[in-house]
Amino acid sequence: MSIWEYANPRKFMATSGALLPWVSVIAAILVVGGLIWGFFFTPDDFRQGSTVKIIYIHVPAAIMGSSAWFMMLVTSLIWLIRRHHVSALAAKAAAPVGMVFTLIGLITGAIWGQPMWGTWWEWDPRLTAFLILFLFYLGYMALWEAVENPDAAADLTSVLCLVGTVFAVISRYALLFWNQGLHQGASLSMDAEENVADVFAYPLWTCIIGFVFLFVALVLYRTRTEIRARRLRALIQRERMA
Amino acid sequence: MIGLLIRDLRLAIRAGGGFGLGLAFFLIVIVLMPFGIGPETGMITRIAPGILWIGALLACLLSLDRIFALDWEDGSLELLATSPLPLEAVAGIKALAHWITTGLPLVAAAPVLAILLNLPPEGFPWLIASLALGTPALSAIGTFGAALTVGLKRGGLLLSLLVLPLYVPTLLFGAEAARRGAEGMDALTPLALLAGITFLTAAAMPFAAAAALRVNLR
Numbered sequence: 001m002s003i004w005e006y007a008n009p010r011k012f013m014a015t016s017g018a019l020l021p022w023v024s025v026i027a028a029i030l031v032v033g034g035l036i037w038g039f040f041f042t043p044d045d046f047r048q049g050s051t052v053k054i055i056y057i058h059v060p061a062a063i064m065g066s067s068a069w070f071m072m073l074v075t076s077l078i079w080l081i082r083r084h085h086v087s088a089l090a091a092k093a094a095a096p097v098g099m100v101f102t103l104i105g106l107i108t109g110a111i112w113g114q115p116m117w118g119t120w121w122e123w124d125p126r127l128t129a130f131l132i133l134f135l136f137y138l139g140y141m142a143l144w145e146a147v148e149n150p151d152a153a154a155d156l157t158s159v160l161c162l163v164g165t166v167f168a169v170i171s172r173y174a175l176l177f178w179n180q181g182l183h184q185g186a187s188l189s190m191d192a193e194e195n196v197a198d199v200f201a202y203p204l205w206t207c208i209i210g211f212v213f214l215f216v217a218l219v220l221y222r223t224r225t226e227i228r229a230r231r232l233r234a235l236i237q238r239e240r241m242a
Numbered sequence: 243m244i245g246l247l248i249r250d251l252r253l254a255i256r257a258g259g260g261f262g263l264g265l266a267f268f269l270i271v272i273v274l275m276p277f278g279i280g281p282e283t284g285m286i287t288r289i290a291p292g293i294l295w296i297g298a299l300l301a302c303l304l305s306l307d308r309i310f311a312l313d314w315e316d317g318s319l320e321l322l323a324t325s326p327l328p329l330e331a332v333a334g335i336k337a338l339a340h341w342i343t344t345g346l347p348l349v350a351a352a353p354v355l356a357i358l359l360n361l362p363p364e365g366f367p368w369l370i371a372s373l374a375l376g377t378p379a380l381s382a383i384g385t386f387g388a389a390l391t392v393g394l395k396r397g398g399l400l401l402s403l404l405v406l407p408l409y410v411p412t413l414l415f416g417a418e419a420a421r422r423g424a425e426g427m428d429a430l431t432p433l434a435l436l437a438g439i440t441f442l443t444a445a446a447m448p449f450a451a452a453a454a455l456r457v458n459l460r
Contacts, residue, residue, distance in 0.1 A: 136407050
């Protein structure tokens with residue numbers, strides 16, 4: 001029993017089909033529960049008022065926006081090294097999901113920034129790095145769409161993902177050099193002295209875990225769709241040949 | 243290798259090669275900028291280094307799809323791929339040829355255009371140094387982008403979408419060095435970082451470009 005068994009599409013379809021309802025339900029419970037808890041059962045912040053509550057969407061979305069790219073990097077590497085089609089399709093499936101999470105992070109940040117910083121947008125390193133990540137998602141998805149041969153598309157996008165990762169990381173640190181930040185430090189971290197107060201942290205953790213499950217559920221759905229589309233195409237081709 | 247370089251340079255310079263188009267584009271972008279911003283000299287002086295860098299970057303971008311497109315159409319790219327020269331070297335030479343035909347003229351033209359924009363005198367050496375150091379990185383990254391999109395029918399627009407985010411660090415350090423130079427501050431740090439980016443891309447991008455070319459030639 002190893003993870004490589006799921007390189008077999010049939011095996012992947014069986015297992016993911018069995019898991020999907022559970023993952024979806026857990027995601028729904030955690031996200032809805034966490035948001036309700038966060039929105040209605042936590043006090044207003046003493047300086048930020050009720051605007052603090054956007055944190056329950058903003059932070060999880062931002063975390064998943066960047067984690068999705070990391071997942072695409074890993075699956076792209078697996079595709080390049082071991083040529084498992086499921087892996088390439090998972091990377092393709094994750095891109096739009098990650099892009100939407102990134103966009104949600106940017107938009108909620110702007111909505112929060114308007115009353116708090118007095119501006120919708122600031123050329124702050126963190127914000128700008130996220131905007132660049134968003135552009136990388138756009139380019140990645142456009143390349144998938146543009147290349148007709150599916151295997152070539154998987155190869156090219158994988159190479160782009162690797163190169164893009166290097167440049168995204170360089171950009172992140174270059175931006176620090178370019179402009180001092182306005183964005184606050186990490187809201188939650190293991191080693192920091194000062195974190196978000198516990199009242200806010202527990203629903204926030206719930207939302208983050210919920211978003212992780214949501215991401216997994218969406219990627220599974222989309223990967224299954226891609227596999228089915230691929231099968232359909234193979235069937236059509238076989239019909240034509242016969 | 244040198245033969246390939248000379249062939250590429252000849253093709254670019256002779257009629258129909260599009261040599262000088264990038265330069266003319268650079269000129270037009272720089273001339274148009276003050277119309278968009280307004281004739282106030284102080285303002286133009288302040289943003290001159292940034293404008294020059296953006297202009298150079300766009301002019302560079304304009305000629306990227308020519309790097310492999312012509313060789314792809316007439317099949318000489320396949321000949322190059324089967325030649326004893328490794329594909330990585332081909333990609334490196336192509337990037338070098340692109341830099342010599344596009345980047346180098348831009349570096350030479352930038353000081354003239356900087357006069358139009360009232361760049362302060364102490365900014366000139368930094369501007370030239372940052373462009374001379376930074377444009378090779380633009381060519382190297384662009385070669386990778388061109389290799390990714392070489393077989394596509396409407397690759398040009400996609401190429402810009404793919405390449406522009408990759409240009410961020412180069413532009414950032416280059417424009418920062420030019421700006422600091424123009425304002426009389428220490429510009430050596432961004433310049434050193436820019437040189438780092440250039441060397442990194444010159445060393446690594448031919449491999450990525452060759453990998454993409456192999457997929458497209460399959």
